[in-house]
Amino acid sequence: MAQEKGLENSDIILGKDISNVRRGLAFFSVALIYFFYCYNFMVGTFIKPTMIGEAVNGGFGFTLKQSEEIFAVMSFGTIPGTFLFGMLSTRIGKKKTLIGIALLIALTTYIPLFSPTNVMLWKAARFCTGVVLGGVFGCAMPLIADMFPAKYRGKLAATLTALFSLAMIFGGKVYGALGDANWKILMYTAIIPPIVGAILAIIFVPDDTAYTKELLEKGKETGEKISYLGMYKGKYLWIGLGTILLSGANFTAYSAFSNNATTYLVTNIGMTAAIAGAIYSLQGIGQLVGYFVWGSIADKFGRKVPLIGMALSAVFVFIYTRLGGDNITGFYLMSVLIGFAVGYSGAWGAYYTELFPSKYRALSSGMSFNGGRIVSTFAIPAIAGTASGSLGMMPIFYIAVAVFVAGTVVWAILPETLKKNKE
Incomplete structure (x- = not known):
């Protein structure tokens, strides 16, 4: 013992x-x-x-x-x-x-x-x-x-x-x-x-x-200083770019959907603000549960397994766009499921620290996570400009689906770290 x-x-x-x-x-x-x-x-x-x-x-x-x-x-x-x-x-x-x-x-x-x-x-x-x-x-x-x-x-x-x-x-x-x-x-x-x-x-x-x-x-x-230049060398340059792209896909796709969800329900579907708000609030509850579930899965089965949640986010958002105004129950259910699925990022704090040598822990997680904001800062306004005409918010949601899928692919390419730590 x-x-x-x-x-x-x-x-x-x-x-x-x-x-x-x-x-x-x-x-x-x-x-x-x-x-x-x-x-x-x-x-x-x-x-x-x-x-x-x-x-x-x-x-x-x-x-x-x-x-x-x-x-x-x-x-x-x-x-x-x-x-x-x-x-x-x-x-x-x-x-x-x-x-x-x-x-x-x-x-x-x-x-x-x-x-x-x-x-x-x-x-x-x-x-x-x-x-x-x-x-x-x-x-x-x-x-x-x-x-x-x-x-x-x-x-x-x-x-x-x-x-x-x-x-x-x-x-x-x-x-x-x-x-x-x-x-x-x-x-x-x-x-x-x-x-x-x-x-x-x-x-x-x-x-x-x-x-x-x-x-x-x-x-x-x-002769090596602990710096961003020192961290992003060799294979870690590509790992670093991958984490920034993954975080950027997360921020972009999630914001593109969430920032426009209630507007879509009111203007495109014709719901009242009260019902739209109630549907949206369930996303937060689902997300809270998702963080813990995907975090536990990441500890038991691997840091990359929660990419399933990122793929499911694309599926659930697409189903969300297929629902009609007479299917309020469906919107409630999809809102919970979308929230649960996007909890995939719950273990990233651990994953991003483990992808790099331990001496870079003070740098790697923050840059890998917040570096994605550079991507979303430019991407989100550009995506917002696609909303027009009879399609309304639909182009924005379709782009969110595509970005969730792209993020899943990037994540699949990145290394696994849990087995390395166990060894």
């Missing part, structure tokens, strides 16, 4: 001697930061009605376009943030970087409160928040990979990924309870918790400073 336990812990890098309770509290600390990283993306949904409200009614007097621009720059900011904090974590460690990120999330989210009606301050602050948010995935996922054996990583990565769905549910409840009049309190719900997460991380997350220095020293001995 002792030998078996030793084998189980052989791939744990951080905190090999800490108790399971301490390890669980360390995971909770990282998960709390990750939850409010996800939650921060929803600040726009909460504040937008106040932003575009008239000043005489307590609003900021922004135009709808201005409000969209504020949160568009935030999304763009995640791209340079991935590079910046990825490199920083290779110098000072992932724990310290994640703690700094959590505190900066709180600070940059607070900045607009100094002058809420200043649109330029909002744009600058939300861009900075985006930069900071871009570093979370690349620090949180590798930390979990360093603290737990390979056989748990898929499920734990899926748990973190699933927090986005929970953050959506939580955010809706908070917004419903507080409303537009309490927009400042809503902002504080995105400001205070990351600080709490940072404090907990200081206390419970094992320090990786020594491990980080060890990797740097090894790099100096071999």
Whole structure:
């Protein structure tokens, strides 16, 4: 039994001697930061009605376009943030970087409160928040990979990924309870918790400073620096491009469908907004379940097996386009199934860290995941331009189907990593 336990812990890098309770509290600390990283993306949904409200009614007097621009720059900011904090974590460690990120999330989210009606301050602050948010995935996922054996990583990565769905549910409840009049309190719900997460991380997350220095020293001995240029060499260049294309296909296909689903149901099918919203909400529930199921499958059978979910996403979206307005039950069912299928990405946090040598963990997962945003940033507006005439949203959905299929092919070509870790 002792030998078996030793084998189980052989791939744990951080905190090999800490108790399971301490390890669980360390995971909770990282998960709390990750939850409010996800939650921060929803600040726009909460504040937008106040932003575009008239000043005489307590609003900021922004135009709808201005409000969209504020949160568009935030999304763009995640791209340079991935590079910046990825490199920083290779110098000072992932724990310290994640703690700094959590505190900066709180600070940059607070900045607009100094002058809420200043649109330029909002744009600058939300861009900075985006930069900071871009570093979370690349620090949180590798930390979990360093603290737990390979056989748990898929499920734990899926748990973190699933927090986005929970953050959506939580955010809706908070917004419903507080409303537009309490927009400042809503902002504080995105400001205070990351600080709490940072404090907990200081206390419970094992320090990786020594491990980080060890990797740097090894790099100096071999003349190889831990950098993106060093990571993308030989076969890893093609693996890196493959992961970016896979993430890009995910962001593009999922957004093309989800961003237009309710509009399609109302304008093309003729449903009421209430029914369309109810159908759409079931997608979130299905996705929450899918993250855990596909994450467990990835741990047991292989990191590539969930590509079945990506292929099924294409099938289910196509069936969705074939349903008529008299088949509301069918729409409910397909919405759940689409949500469940797109949970395929739940284990990517583990998969992307394992595809590259362990010394690049601080860089590989963040770039592999957020690098896909570069693809979707250009692809999604182009796809939106295909909606026209009597076909309405249908061309967008057909393109989403094709991109899901293309992503499945890319994933099939990438290597398997679970067997390698077991060996």
